[in-house]
Amino acid sequence: xxxxxxxxxxxxxxxxxxxxSCAASGRTFSNYPMGWFRQAPGKERELVAAISWNGGNTxxxxxxxxxxxxSRDNAKNTMYLQMNALKPEDTAVxxxxxxxxxxxxxxxxxxxxxxxxxxTQVTVSS
Numbered sequence: 001x002x003x004x005x006x007x008x009x010x011x012x013x014x015x016x017x018x019x020x021s022c023a024a025s026g027r028t029f030s031n032y033p034m035g036w037f038r039q040a041p042g043k044e045r046e047l048v049a050a051i052s053w054n055g056g057n058t059x060x061x062x063x064x065x066x067x068x069x070x071s072r073d074n075a076k077n078t079m080y081l082q083m084n085a086l087k088p089e090d091t092a093v094x095x096x097x098x099x100x101x102x103x104x105x106x107x108x109x110x111x112x113x114x115x116x117x118x119x120t121q122v123t124v125s126s
Contacts, residue, residue, distance in 0.1 A: 008120060015086065051070045063089075
């Protein structure tokens, strides 16, 4: 099992930026694909971005392409989500997640992730 702790959320005006971090411990972080998900009130949890074990491949939801960037630093056991040009519709609780199994591919399905952080609130005001 892996422990995940998110940080960096907050309140920002539309058009602003935030950088989320996810610190991992308890597993060999570099062996596993990782992802960022978000959940807005009354909506299902959705994938925002995913990254392969070494950061070589990434995948983004259409709604955030060109605005968000996912990255990871395996030496620091940390994953990041740089969010630019934020919109009110980006308001949600953001969760980092670790894949259930080690893999060399990107994983985009909720069921493929087994460990979750506690979440960090991102609120974008108009």
